[in-house]
Each structure stands twice: as C-alpha cells, then as structure tokens.
Amino acid sequence: MILINSQNPLTxxxxxxxxxxxxxxxxxxxxxxxxxxxSLLGRKELLRLHYALWILAPIxxxxxxxxxxxxxxxxxxxVEFTLFSxxxxxxxxxxxxxxxxxxxxxxxxxYKKVDRVKGENYPPADVLTVAFLPFSASAVFWIxxxxxxxxxxxxxxxxxxxxxxxxxxxxxxxxxxETLLFFLVGxxxxxxxxxxxxxxxxxxxxxxx
Numbered sequence: 001m002i003l004i005n006s007q008n009p010l011t012x013x014x015x016x017x018x019x020x021x022x023x024x025x026x027x028x029x030x031x032x033x034x035x036x037x038x039s040l041l042g043r044k045e046l047l048r049l050h051y052a053l054w055i056l057a058p059i060x061x062x063x064x065x066x067x068x069x070x071x072x073x074x075x076x077x078x079v080e081f082t083l084f085s086x087x088x089x090x091x092x093x094x095x096x097x098x099x100x101x102x103x104x105x106x107x108x109x110x111y112k113k114v115d116r117v118k119g120e121n122y123p124p125a126d127v128l129t130v131a132f133l134p135f136s137a138s139a140v141f142w143i144x145x146x147x148x149x150x151x152x153x154x155x156x157x158x159x160x161x162x163x164x165x166x167x168x169x170x171x172x173x174x175x176x177x178e179t180l181l182f183f184l185v186g187x188x189x190x191x192x193x194x195x196x197x198x199x200x201x202x203x204x205x206x207x208x209x
Contacts (some may be wrong), residue, residue: 016040017049024133028163032170035130043126050098050129050136057090057139064143090142094135097157101132103193104186108168111185123172131163 023031138156
C-alpha cells in the first residue's frame with residue numbers, strides 16, 4: 001500500500017489499517033466489528049487511511065494522462081499534452097465527499113435522544129466514514145479513460161452507500177426503514193447548512209455592492 005515503507009516491517013497500526021481495508025471489501029460486517037474492537041483504529045488512523053487512498057487519485061490521473069499521450073503519439077495525428085488535465089478535480093472530489101459523510105456521521109450519533117438515566121448510550125461513531133473507504137479506494141480508477149473511470153467511481157459510491165446500511169444495522173441494529181429516515185434527516189440538515197451559508201453570502205455580497 002502506498003505511503004507504507006516496504007523496507008521496514010509494518011507496525012501493528014499499519015497492519016490493522018490494511019486488515020480493515022481488506023475486510024471492507026471481503027467481509028464488510030467484520031470490518032465494522034474490527035474498527036470498533038481494535039484500539040489501534042481510532043478516528044485519527046481512519047482519516048489517515050482515507051488520506052493515503054486519496055493520494056492515489058492525482059497519481060492515477062497523471063499516469064492515465066501519460067498513457068493517453070503515448071497512445072495519441074503512436075496512433076493519432078494530433079497529440080494533446082494534457083499531463084495535468086483533471087488532476088485537481090480528481091483530488092478535490094474525495095475530501096469534499098468525506099466532509100459531507102463526516103457531518104452525516106455526527107448527525108447519526110446525535111439525531112436520536114439518549115436517556116443516560118436508563119443506561120442508554122450514543123451509537124458508535126465513524127460508521128459512515130468506515131463505509132466510505134471503498135469510495136476513497138476508487139481513486140485508482142482515475143488511471144482509466146473517461147467515462148469508464150467515472151462509471152467505476154460511481155459504482156464505488158453506490159457500494160459505500162450500501163455499506164452505510166450494513167454498518168448501521170451491524171453496530172446499531174438499525175433496519176432499512178430507520179436508515180432511510182436517518183438519511184432524510186441528514187439531507188435536511190445538510191440543506192439547512194447550505195441555505196444558511198447562501199443566506200449569509202447573499203447578505204455580504206449585497207453589503208459589498
């Protein structure tokens with residue numbers, strides 16, 4: 001895996017992160033169990049794993065552009081030297097999505113009332129962030145030509161959404177109907193934030209004009 005020095009033995013934390021990444025594809029339910037059980041896998045390490053996967057996006061995109069330039073040079077009359085075309089978009093996509101997912105994770109933890117007197121506890125955090133590891137891993141698909149890369153990234157996004165249902169059911173016992181209700185609440189929350197920012201932006205723009 002990128003960003004792991006192959007000359008040195010893996011640390012226990014790195015082994016745990018690689019195991020989590022493997023299980024999220026092979027055995028998703030076990031991946032959620034591993035994240036909640038393994039003390040080495042906190043939010044900090046989970047985000048670092050996402051960051052490591054994101055770096056593959058610009059690397060893959062540049063590699064894909066190089067391959068396209070070589071093929072055009074060999075088989076086409078015109079060659080467009082667009083080495084960095086789409087690199088910024090490929091890298092920016094993932095943190096933007098994760099910001100939204102992180103906000104939904106916060107909503108998921110606190111949108112239900114919890115009575116501590118009755119011994120109720122808040123649900124485990126970062127379930128959705130774990131579920132979106134496959135989407136971050138889709139950064140490798142940027143090496144492929146469009147629209148194939150976008151199609152595979154879209155499939156990865158849908159798979160991550162499916163894992164959200166799996167994860168919430170695994171850690172909280174949420175049924176599909178309850179999960180859908182949560183997503184409706186989450187979307188309403190995000191829309192409220194967007195409207196608030198738009199309102200403030202329009203006021204500032206009006207005052208400046």
